[in-house]
Amino acid sequence: MKPAPFNYHVPRSVEEATTLLASLENAKVLAGGQSLVPMMNFRYVIVDHIVDLAKVEGLAGISITNGRMRIGAMTRQRELEFSPEVVRYCPLMREALLHVGHRQTRNRGTIGGSLAHADPAAELPTVCAAHDAVIEIVSRRGTRKIPFHEFNLAFMTTAIEPDEIVTAIELPLWASGHGYSFNEFSRRRGDFAIVGAATLIEIDPDLMVRRASLRLCGVGIGPLRITAAEAALVGKRFDRGTARAAAAAAKAITPISDIHASSDYRRHLAEVLAFRTLRDAAERCGVRI
Amino acid sequence: MGAKQFGARVARLEDPALLTGRGRFVDDVKFPGMLHACFVRSPHAHARIRGIDSSAALGLPGVSAVLTAADLPAPMDTNRMPMLVPNPAIAASLTQHCLARDEICYVGQTVAVILAESRYIAEDAVALVDVDYEVLPAASDCREAEKPDAPRAHATLDNNTASKFRMGYGDVDAAFASAAHVFTEEIWQHRGGGMAMEARAVVANPDSKNDMLTVWSATQTPHICRRMLADLLDRDLESIRVIAPDVGGGFGPKAIFYAEEAVIPAAALKLRRPVKWTEDRREHFLCATQERDQYWNVSIAVDRDGKILGVRGTLLHDTGAFVPWGIIMPYIAAATMPGPYAIPNYALDVRVVLTNKVATTPVRGAGRPQAVFAMERLMDRVARELKLDPAEVRFRNFIQPQQMPYAVGLTFRDGKPLIYDSGDYPKAQAEALRMIDYARFRERKAAARTQGRFIGIGIGNYVEGTGLGPYEGVTVRVLPNGKVAVATGATTQGQGTRTTLTQIVTDRIGCRIEDVVMTVGDTSAISQGVGAFASRQAVNAGSSAMIAGEVVRAQIVKLAAQTLGVPESDIDIEDGIAIARTGNRPSLTFRELARLAQGMPGFSLAPGQAPGLEHTAYFTPPQASYCSGTHLVEVEVDPMTGAVKILSYVVAHDSGNIINPMIVDGQIQGGVAHGIGNALFEWMKYDENAQPLTTTFADYLIPMATDVPTCKIAHIESPTPLNPLGVKGAGEGGTIPAAAAIVAAVEDAVSEFGVHFAETPLMPERIVDALRDAGAYEKLGDIG
Amino acid sequence: MAKRSISLKVNGRLYEQDVEPRLTLVDFLRNELDLTGTHVGCEHGVCGACTVLIDGRSARSCLTFAVQADGCELMTVEGLAPADGELGVLQKAFRDQHGLQCGFCTPGMLMSLTELLRDNPDPSEEEVRDVLTGNLCRCTGYAGAVAAALEAARRLRTQRGA
Secondary structure (H helix, E strand, O other): OOOOOOEEEOOOOHHHHHHHHHHOOOEEEEOOOOOHHHHHHOOOOOOOEEEEOOOOOOOOOEEEEOOEEEEEOOOEHHHHHOOHHHHHHOHHHHHHHOOOOOHHHHOOOEHHHHHHHOOOOOHHHHHHHHOOOEEEEEEOOEEEEEEHHHOEEEOOEEOOOOOOEEEEEEEEOOOOOOEEEEEEEOOOOOOOOOEEEEEEEEEOOOOEEEEEEEEEEOOOOOOEEOHHHHHOOOOOEOOHHHHHHHHHHOOOOOOOOOOOOOHHHHHHHHHHHHHHHHHHHHHHOOOOO | OOOOOOOOOOOOOOHHHHHOOOOOEHHHOOOOOOEEEEEEEOOOOOEEEEEEEOHHHHOOOOEEEEEOHHHOOOOOOOOEOOOOOOOOOEOOOOOOEOOOOOEEOOOOOEEEEEEEOOHHHHHHHHOOOEEEEEEOOOOOOHHHHOOOOOOOOOOOOOOOEEEEEEEEEOOHHHHHHOOOEEEEEEEEEEOOEOOOOOOOEEEEEEEOOOOEEEEEEOOOOHHHHHHHHHHHHOOOHHHEEEEOOEOOOOOOHHHOOOHHHHHHHHHHHHHOOOEEEEOOHHHHHHHOOEOOEEEEEEEEEEOOOOOEEEEEEEEEEEEEOOOOOOOHHHHHHHHHOOOOEOOOOEEEEEEEEEOOOOOEOOOOOOOHHHHHHHHHHHHHHHHHHHOOOHHHHHHHHEOOHHHOOEEEEEEOOOOOEEEEOOOOHHHHHHHHHHHOOHHHHHHHHHHHHHOOOEEEEEEEEEEEEEOOOOOEEEEEEEOOOOOEEEEEOOOOOOOOHHHHHHHHHHHHHOOOHHHEEEEEOEOOOOOOOOOOOOOOHHHHHHHHHHHHHHHHHHHHHHHHHHHHOOOHHHEEEEOOEEEEOOOOOOEEEHHHHHHHHHOOOOOOOOOOOOOOOEEEEEEOOOOOEEEEEEEEEEEEEEOOOOEEEEEEEEEEEEOEEOOOHHHHHHHHHHHHHHHHHHHHHOOOOEOOOOOEOOOOOOOOOOOOOOOOOOOEEEEOOOOOOOOOOOEOOOOOOOOOOHHHHHHHHHHHHOHHHOOOOOEEOOOHHHHHHHHHHOOHHHHHOOOO | OOOEEEEEEEOOEEEEEEEOOOOEHHHHHHHHOOOOOOOOOOOOOOOOOOEEEEOOEEEEHHHOEHHHHOOOEEEOHHHOOOOOOOOOHHHHHHHHOOOOOOOOOHHHHHHHHHHHHHHOOOOOHHHHHHHHOOOOOOOOOOHHHHHHHHHHHHHHHHHOOO
8 A cells, every 4th residue: 555656845944835836737735744645545535736734834833812713724733632731721622632542643734634634523623613612724825813613614625725734722711610522433443533522611600691602523624513402501500410402412413324334323433422521521520410 | 290380371372573574474475587476366246257458557567467367277277176064965066266266256256367577666567457347236235135036146056055954952941841931132233354454465486497486475384385386386395395384373364375375386387487476465355265244043042040942043144255164154153152051952044145246254253253242132031021240140150160072963064063073161251250340330330430431241152173183293203413304394474383282292302492393384394284263273283292312212212222122111301301311310312312313324233123203193083182262352432422431351261281481361352352352343345236435455454553452361271181291272362252252241331222243343323323212412411 | 747855864874765656655765775564554544554654643554644744753563662672661561461362453552652651641541542443453353462562661650760
């Protein structure tokens, strides 16, 4: 399983990278390679040019300004996993990362690559969706910022144009002490999620839900927002009944059937995981049901 | 001298090289000027080849040749590959052509081969070969393939029946007619492939000066490979040498002789250059043989106390498109079903059906896991229906140790009457029950339930025929430098053959471990050989090593006595030195003795002396020797997701005397991992056009380190009288009852809902479906 | 497609070569540098037989092109032993605990565990198993490898006087 031949480019700056992409035909960006290279080895992806972003200045790093965490697209998943900022300010991401592949793939895989690859079951896009992240995309034509809900267009297709690269992801952070939980069902450790759920929640001392964000992965073309579940929570008193009602709302989805799971089973898992993440997220901000 | 290495946890001799990256696997073998091969394979499960246009491929720089069937030497251009295990019960004795001539019968079948400067270029060229296929209807599901209007797997055959046979004894109809209770189970069983971490690989190096063809193959059976090549290439056996170097796992599929193993040497001879083919993982999923679906419909008749009166039923077996290893697997399954139980009447009708998939040949367990699963599901059914403890039902039906040797009443696949030679089934089960604290399980289960946890326990018993013939030879020779050379037709794919045989030889002959130099898996080292399968090497090669070692020891003693002028009874051997016990203890080293044994040019040898210190022994077992054991498994089931976690796994294992307990424990633990895969993970899926759907390690799931607990293992050693070592085979016992025990445990975990499982692999989705259909979620009242 | 010059260190030794961009790192190690200890098991990044350390971090060399390793420092299984004919602590532990059978997945496991033991000198069994999920084994059922990793951790801690 050897890849087809390609030319290899190693730009040193964003300008160089975007200039290359503007001029090359049939080119693809290489980030961590953990998703792209298998497809090249299978020859599902055949390209004439690979533009490797590994040496581009300024594309990796984590910084926090004004309640937003800015993560460079080439930040390795490993950096995020061990980052004190992520643990403290974006614990949902930390929890999700432990489900992302294996140590060996997290050492190389990047957050930008995961978003651009847009596997419907991927964890990091789901976390970004739950946070209503904004994706910064750059080309010779300029910079644009796309809210996450406009990012996934179709199965494994994003809003990124062929001459563009993702440079950063900005996540609005939730208030200190917020509840969070990421849970997924996969067959073995590190496997693709059959269904996953990401929940963020803020509950007032009087047990009223002030804020809730629920996303599922593995059930559509990308992370799916369960608006009905959020609506069943916000402004309501958080208890077992509310959580169950919200989880039941998560079942109103039409997931695909494939060789790994039927759509019925995915629907069932969606409800179970929605409930479990609600329960666990609430517990993390001090409310037990 | 008592045995000191036999039975000891000797560190493996194989390890230092493997641990430092100095193993020598086939893909590590390189020659200057070597060409790399890539096969053009059929994308269709059933098709006719109308034409092959390789002109574009040949035009690619770096491509040396493109070969099709017509380019192969006679007779392999037109002849099908030889059948390895013929049987009169096979109606359609079909094997493959090395490169397809006309009809393709499974996805991945070899059509042509590209030879190029690198594998990269060869793959580029494969994409340029234009094959004109006429697609034919494919037989996919074996139940459909049996129907009269089904697409035929082979256009030349009238139907898809490869074989039908009955195995049985006694009068089942009478037994069933008079029984207090009759229970029936419909069982679907699927097993996947061996999935060794190293896929297949072949290197062929032709030496035209000496007219010698050397072939390296990642095979379990180099001697069989050599014989096949002699036939297919029409060469003298002596002009072919096959070497199985370090092989990265076998498990059955590498015992088969494959088309690629013939095409690569043919290409090398034709092009007069060394040629290498390294299979990639995708090819392995398509083309390495595997096991597959079986559908069992079996019934058990018992009296009021749960004692078995009879077992009968049917088995439908999917054999794929060809039968290179005959019908061994379903035959073994049928013969294994009675297991450790006294079954007075038995009949199983077996139907073997052809489909357009890669051939089904034995994978670790070779049909026994399926037989055990069927039998143990019946035993658990009896327990449930008669409200008896599952262990108690089994105790009531065991063949007792004092009944050994016990004639079951069948003929085994070795052609001999199936007679259990030794074993203590009640003892093994009792030991396993004790190890897992079975007596207090109900307590544990109730306590877990109060915490909202669902745990269950399951039992699996098995009897396994091992140590099959015809033979495996060992030559022991003392070299003029004092080392002891050992050569054997046995091979190694990780089971530590080198170490175990060294332990036996050093004990017998009296040398040190470090003085043994062993050649394993090389056909030039010994003239007759068979190879690794059916857990046969410890029995056969081990016994031969013992016999040869003893003969050479006697030669050493005789020569030393003669030379030193003392009686033979006064000679001891220690660490490679023969020492006379008398006087000032004169001694002779092996080095000295070997040189003496060579004789001197022109001089006669002493009367009664034969040249050299060497002997070749070919131990031939009179029949299979039967291992046995009991597995007990405790699992936890998450009823909301169907996830299964194994909490505890115990094995009581009887494979007779043990050469190296560390190696046997490793075989058991590794075998259990295969069993866990079989029970919960491994499913080689095909669609209705017989297209394989699970062709990557992401889609076909083999257990990871978080899926396989460390087993607790107890050894019961019932030595066999059938070979001088008293050993039986240990390679497959870990796998055989695993699925039975695991699925039983899952069923027990959710027993309060009354769900029943009779399938492998048992997937979480199926568990959820069954629970939903049983109203479990309403009963649970909560989705938490 | 045009070859590129790369320069990298493997097990402390500098290599400079011209390679095709599509040449995978594992094929580069095995075929260009004759370091055949790293094995190819799947070429799609699941089995881990190809695991090496790139700048100290475990990585699948079947999912990396040799050109990506330009300027990097690699360690492969051939670089683990302290000297010829000797075994390192982890390797000895594998031998003592029967952590390998056919040996094909073993180099990859050793590299993953080398990283683990360096980063986490006192791992739990769960942590060892978690790291080893990136290395598939079909022979051993993992028990020996897990025991070896824990034993090696213990011996290394003792060596350091921890």
